Amino acid sequence: MPNTHKCKLVVLIAEKALEDKLAQDVMRLGAHGYTVADVRGRGSHGDRNGTWDADRSIRMEILCDVKTAVTITTHVEKAYFLHYAMVAFVADVGVLRPQKFSG
Amino acid sequence: MPNTHKCKLVVLIAEKALEDKLAQDVMRLGAHGYTVADVRGRGSHGDRNGTWDADRSIRMEILCDVKTAVTITTHVEKAYFLHYAMVAFVADVGVLRPQKFSG
Amino acid sequence: MPNTHKCKLVVLIAEKALEDKLAQDVMRLGAHGYTVADVRGRGSHGDRNGTWDADRSIRMEILCDVKTAVTITTHVEKAYFLHYAMVAFVADVGVLRPQKFSG
Amino acid sequence: MDAIALFFVLGFVARLARSDLKLPAQLYEALSIYLLLAIGLKGGMELAKQAPMEVLPQALAVIALGVVIPLIAFPILYKLGRLDRFNAAAIAGHYGSVSVVTFAVAVDYLAARNLPYEAYLPLFLVLLEMPGIAIGVLLARLGGQWREIRWGTLLHEIFLGKSMVLLAGGLLIGWAAGPKGLEPLEPFFFDLFKGALCLFLLEMGLVAAAQAGALRSSGVFLAVFAIGMPIVSAVLGAVLGTAIGLSAGGTLLLATLAASASYIAAPAAMRIAIPEANPGLSITAALVITFPFNLLIGIPLYHRIVGLIHGS
Amino acid sequence: MDAIALFFVLGFVARLARSDLKLPAQLYEALSIYLLLAIGLKGGMELAKQAPMEVLPQALAVIALGVVIPLIAFPILYKLGRLDRFNAAAIAGHYGSVSVVTFAVAVDYLAARNLPYEAYLPLFLVLLEMPGIAIGVLLARLGGQWREIRWGTLLHEIFLGKSMVLLAGGLLIGWAAGPKGLEPLEPFFFDLFKGALCLFLLEMGLVAAAQAGALRSSGVFLAVFAIGMPIVSAVLGAVLGTAIGLSAGGTLLLATLAASASYIAAPAAMRIAIPEANPGLSITAALVITFPFNLLIGIPLYHRIVGLIHGS
Amino acid sequence: MDAIALFFVLGFVARLARSDLKLPAQLYEALSIYLLLAIGLKGGMELAKQAPMEVLPQALAVIALGVVIPLIAFPILYKLGRLDRFNAAAIAGHYGSVSVVTFAVAVDYLAARNLPYEAYLPLFLVLLEMPGIAIGVLLARLGGQWREIRWGTLLHEIFLGKSMVLLAGGLLIGWAAGPKGLEPLEPFFFDLFKGALCLFLLEMGLVAAAQAGALRSSGVFLAVFAIGMPIVSAVLGAVLGTAIGLSAGGTLLLATLAASASYIAAPAAMRIAIPEANPGLSITAALVITFPFNLLIGIPLYHRIVGLIHGS
């Protein structure tokens, strides 16, 4: 699209217990912002249907440049994948004010 | 991105009444997990603003391989599109542990 | 994917105060529907953690054709970017019933 | 007008005037859980005082009423109203089932007038919740697709649906614990009941007004049905209540139950069991017309009808 | 210190200490709906006992107060504080409007001291909610962009905003139903009021502490304004209350209303009507400084002021 | 069976029968905030009546109990149960800490039987919340990774975790405000307590049944531990309560606290402090076995044990 610029969208789906840690991590690793939603789901750690504290999950979205996206995904892979219910994926999107998400 | 692998992201937006059925369907059709969020919206079935039971919608995300993505979308098209408020779309994303979502 | 058709997905993350306005805007500008979720986050306007009215954010998703996507993003850029906490991005997705989102 | 009806009006007017007032979704859910449990507990507590053999024949008669009403409604909708089989059956099912809130308002109507009634009537509310829905689904499948009925799913949806579990669960707990055991729960489940009902009615007013737009497209026939059918059902209920020996107050409650249409349990069950039906039609009829009609006009009207039939 | 103020302190301290305590968003919404309705109902119930002609001139005087306060605040902010027109106008609007919770705490202050007051004072709360906001918007557009004011949207936002509908709706229902009609709602709407207020104050403490960081960037002037302006307004309110013949208790309530700044209705309306204003400034002033100041120091101080002015 | 236990059973059965009944997530949160605050307030109010020097030695003894229990549980789990160090430590921590709801049910058990107890016992609840969790984390890191313990984070999580802040905050407010100051809060925080507890137990029943599937994979040893350990702890608690001079009622409460395992505060703290532990194991033990065991069998059993040990 003519008015957009290439950007990465990193999505992390994880246990709610990690929300504050992840927020600190991504900001420290170079993100300029993030967006969080409450979700529920199922995966290799079974049903996490969100009825009570231990069962809640969040979905965090980070718009950032490729370098930060690699840094973030590498970090969460190392820090959390082994012991926590977590999924991460990355998509290519176009943003309107590229300077807002990079550098 | 160097550390990610190609994967499909199937997104289903549908009446909340379908949540349990869709969850069973996608697992049966080969998905390894899913993530659900509560949403509201508007479409050809009018305003579904989520103020009460009949008006609620959900957004289900499934990371899976192409084959499963085709199976799931084909199934929901046949089973639900005629009688239910529903939208489906598919995106290309990169995931970190590809074996978690495929096969 | 064989059974899908190209479509744009416009995502707007904004202050909850804008929800009704944005809903009216996107419908007027040619969208056939939208989906909204409650979210929280952080960006250049600081921490918006959703604990009270003024701190809430929403995430609006609009499936539409390229033309409408350009119209919508151009409009929100002009109307809201200066004074409101807001982010917009666009992704390429595949939809199942293309006529539902275009024209 | 009664204070609780005014809350419905407030919600209705606020929404028509396009106010942004909206109750949080989870408050709506919390209130409906609370109301269902409270009604069940109250009924169960009173049931504990009854001899079961006395109530049993009444209970059977009440279940029959729940079967008959949709069987009357269906041909009216299908032949007279020219709705397709699925919509006719779904709407008939809604009118066969009952509205918990309408029941609560009728109880309040009696209380405000110091009229006595059989305190175990919530049992009938529980009994009337199910049969209508089941008959509705059967009617939808009469056209040869009997095999398509997923009996397991249907029975599950009916007996284990949220509202059924809360009502019947409350009834059982109330019955097991008895008046003595429930005493410490009174401030929560009984004293707050009417206030919680007000909040719920405020929300119902908002929802009804939001759906009111659908009135135009649903046609005149449905509007007439949504007022005429409750009156017919109320007469049936009044006759039955008199026949099975209920007091005038109890008869009014049974008439009101018969007249009321479900807009919580039935829509949920029907959406899965009869996907072919347009939920907009039944919700417009049950929630936008019948519910306020019963609230504002129906109950006093049925009171008169009961006066004539019951003759006391 | 009063128990309810302690809840604010608990929230404030917990957040400063970086506790993860957080009230669910919908609980916050539910509590604010409840508090607004309850205050409206109570006021309406009392209003039913008044002769309307007695209250009318008082009401007009109170509305005038709501117009005057932002007209005083604006030049202070604009000239003295060197804020731009938009921010000065938006902040003036917040201080012209009122804080429902501050009002409730002042009512509690009187009750704890057995001081009587005119029970229909919630009517003044309703009346003061609006004018300040409207004046704020007008002031923002004085610089020639009058055409930019979307009057329809603005009036809609003011008269049909959530808090207005609940307060005024509660008032009307309370007035129509009267003390007798509200009796069964008392356990819910009146007995629980103070407890619900405590929970809300806990949340306000959390929110205020979370916003406290913005204090540094907002400058000393705003902090001085957020303490000085309430005192000026309280004096105005005390003079007016005395002039229109309110009791000492009623005068204290009016002074507190005048002194309070809105942080629920006004931010919502201003965000749409004056997008150019930085919401952080008005919220810091109204919620982080003025609100706790009124809660902990202001109300007793205004009590003294009223003692001097009212002379009784 | 007691009415409140029946709510747990209703939830448990409804979920096993695959009902779609589900409490809104924010209602669950709101209820737990309410229960913690209410217990704290009540305890603080009573504490205000005590001479501090009388309570202090008892308090120290109680803290020691919270340290000893996980030190007994750990070797059992690690050596006998052959769990790895992390899981053994995490589970030991859960059993060192306490369950607020179990405590509330035991209080209700005493009230229903008119048995007196020291009203300041919620203080012990607050004191027992923490040490178990800290000892659990220490045990997990004994294997040389002491450096990995993030003391700051851990202490923060323990002392500023949501439940600690609400319990201790309520205690302080209740203590500062005293019985007189809390009087207007009684309808909200005290009269509604038992009803709110019922709703919470309904939810706990749903959650426990949802987790019950994990029982099969967790093995017989854990099931035996989850019943045996509480009995051992209850005996310890009964001995200690008698030794420090508590009444029979107070001793039963202390025994129940000792026997109870945390499933709100501990899981949250452990998830961050011992990520290597599988949360499914501790939750299955604490919530699916120990909690209902205490609720239905444990408390009456501990009552007998206390009868033997306390001898009154």
Ligand SMILES: Nc1ncnc2c1ncn2[C@@H]1O[C@H](COP(=O)(O)O)[C@@H](O)[C@H]1O
């Ligand atoms: N294939 C998938 N598609 C979408 N979401 C998933 C998938 N697998 C896991 N998730 C989400 O990620 C959470 C943790 O996944 P897991 O670590 O596999 O248990 C789940 O509770 C889901 O919300």
Ligand SMILES: Nc1ncnc2c1ncn2[C@@H]1O[C@H](COP(=O)(O)O)[C@@H](O)[C@H]1O
């Ligand atoms: N063009 C669209 N963009 C985004 N979401 C949509 C769109 N159309 C429909 N939806 C969502 O899908 C739901 C059902 O759509 P429909 O079946 O068209 O009523 C709506 O309530 C929206 O939440």
Ligand SMILES: Nc1ncnc2c1ncn2[C@@H]1O[C@H](COP(=O)(O)O)[C@@H](O)[C@H]1O
């Ligand atoms: N880099 C980012 N990635 C994801 N979400 C963002 C990002 N920046 C901002 N947001 C979201 O957009 C909202 C408004 O952004 P801003 O205008 O930068 O304050 C934030 O509160 C976030 O929810």
Ligand code: NA
């Ligand atoms: Na009926």
Ligand code: NA
């Ligand atoms: Na003011």
Ligand code: NA
């Ligand atoms: Na313990």
